[in-house]
Amino acid sequence: MTGRVIVVGAGPTGVAVATLLASYGVEVLVLERWAEVYSQPRAVHLDDEVYRILGWVGVAREFARISRPTLGLRLVDGQHRTIAEFRRHERTGRHGYPEANLFDQPDLEVLLRANLANCPSVTFQSDVEVTAVRQLTADAVQVDLHDRTTGQVETLTASYVLGCDGANSLVRRAIGARFRDLGFDQRWLVVDLDIDQELGHWDGVHQLCDTGRAATYLRVGARRHRWEFRLADDEDQEDFRTPGALRSIIGPWLRAADDDRIDIVRVASYTFRAQVADRWRDRRIFLLGDAAHLTPPFIGQGLGAGMRDAANLSWKLAGVLDARLPEQVLDTYQQERRPHAIHMIRLAKAVGAIMTNGGRTGDVLRRLIAPRLSLVPGLAARVLSSETPRLTRTGLVRRSRWSGGVVGTLCANAPVGIEQRLDDHAAGRFALLTTQHLTAFQRAEAVALGVVVLETKPRDRLHHWLTQGRRTSALIRPDSIVMLAADTVDDVLLAASAVIRRRRLVAVP
Known part of the structure; x- marks a missing residue:
């Protein structure tokens, strides 16, 4: 094995791709701007396809201890009356893991970073800021960094650089890539509460289908609960900082809760966007995760998309470095992952629109139609299915009219x-x-x-x-x-x- 890979960013995508590369003996340097794992919760869901990637990384058993399978999806109207319910009955899916799982992202990141101790070819360096990335020669990339603790400035070289540095990616700017807007821009309030009391709610995802105040509720852990509310144009997170203000929107879920047993973990507003980079690669520099795509949260695939990037690119890059695979296979990374990411982004947009758009007419139609959805053969299975679309045809996906529909799909972990x-x-x-x-x-x-x-x-x-x-x-x-x-x-x-x-x-x- 020759060459070194530098990974910029130690979120789940960056640590996962570093760990997967290390499983092939690749020398990896992970550079992270912050000294510690970001403590605030963000992503809370991943499916069994992504759980399977955690198995490849080596943390599936540990993840089981910090996550909880969710029972399914319940649609409720503005008065919190159930209008449809899609319930999971199987403990595991086709890959041997639960199909929908809830967790705290900081807990997952701690697991992933701790697991790097099992990867002798990975060096992890935190509290350093990457200030520049450039293609130095045909086979080398240069990275400038600033040590935030010592003030030291250093220049490193690598065979490849992977930009896993998030939505405001410096690496994306360095290669001249730009986000393409897929037509979604909504402000939502995200509320995380620690509640030392049972609320007695159904243990699945609750989707409030109300154009007046669209919302999602789910119980993430034994004590932690998550709400997401769409904000009106004249509202801001500061309007909901106090327990009383939060009660005004969360009250229907908290009737059984005492104020002195509720701790506010976070109240923050986010602008959910649907965007994808126009290109994910410049020669030996690649983009992964939020640096390459942003997904609305309605199907819980934001973090998962980055993990899929890591799984797709790691073995190809390791094979090229080890001369087992021709360098041309790296062209298939964007060819395969970008259309898949766009499909999932558009699906998230569609699900969000079906659940929350249409004004009062939409609310009425949902109340009329949703209760009858269970009568449609196969619909419940489709709604709950975690299976994602097959990949497009590339040099590593040999689809033909005779190959059947399985080529390009993820083979079951049977x-x-x-x-x-x-x-x-x-x-x-x-x-x-x-x-x-x-x-x-x-x-x-x-x-x-x-x-x-x-x-x-x-x-x-x-x-x-x-x-x-x-x-x-x-x-x-x-x-x-x-x-x-x-x-x-x-x-x-x-x-x-x-x-x-x-x-x-x-x-x-």
Whole structure:
């Protein structure tokens, strides 16, 4: 492994991509402006696809202790009467984790940073401010930084720089990228309270569908509760600083609560926007997370989008650094992630509009239509589904009219054997799934390419998945995206050999 990667920003996206790169032995330097984890809560939700990434990073078990699965979604009208409810009944989804999970972002960030101690190739440096990033030569990037503690100024070089430095990204400005506005700009009040008392509410997400005061409520932890209210044009967060002012909007949820058992954690206004950078890369400099995209909160995918960026780019960059993969695979990062991010942003906008727009007419229609939604076959499953769209066709997503609908999707982390799942065998590596028995020559070819082989059995879910798609074999990428589905093992190995150089890839535990 040659070269060093500098990650600018140690939020969840930055630490995740650093950890994933380290799993391949890449030398990584993480630079963070602040001395400590930002203590205020922000993101509170992630789905089972992102939970799976936490498993690859190595903190899934710890995350289970600081998070809580949510039961589903309840729509209520302006009088807090339930007009529709979509309830989850399964404990885990197709990836082996709960499909919707609530947590405090500071708790997650503490976990992720602590886990860096298990990554000897990662150096973490906090309380330093990156002041400039520039492409120095064809194969080197220069980073200027200022140590906020000592005052020292330093210049570093790296093979690649990853900008994970948030919505006001210096790295984005450095490469001349600009946000494209996708037409959403709303001011909302976010309220986090610590309540040492049971409120007796249904333990799922509550969406107040009222154009007079659209709101979302959810219980994040044992004591912490989150509300989000859309602000009127003449309102500001200062109008709701006192307990009495908060009671004026939160009162219906707090009827059973005593004021002396309520602590205000945060009251802040945010402008929710829908934006995506026009480009995510300049040669050896990349953008990830909020530096590349901003998502309205209605489907809880803001943090998840950055984690998906990390999962998509890390194995490609590690492969290029190790000469296992051609440099051209890095072109697929923006090709794959940008359309996916735009789709999720537009979905969030649509969900927000359906729940809150339309004035009083919209409120009436929701009261009339929502109670009947449960009668629509399959709708509840669709509303609660955490499955995101498949990726667009690229050099690493070989879709064709004969490949079926699975190519470009995230392969389920299905059980393999009695106590293991797909990720226990293949996480971080290419995998060949097949209903066929490999010949000695085919198996040797797979080993030479560093491809894990899993011969499925008739009762396996993955066997059923292959046969249902009328295919015998599939090539799964290191990020578990289905790259190719084919009729024969030879077709899969041929496709793999066109991308992977014949050196075995072994992820460092």
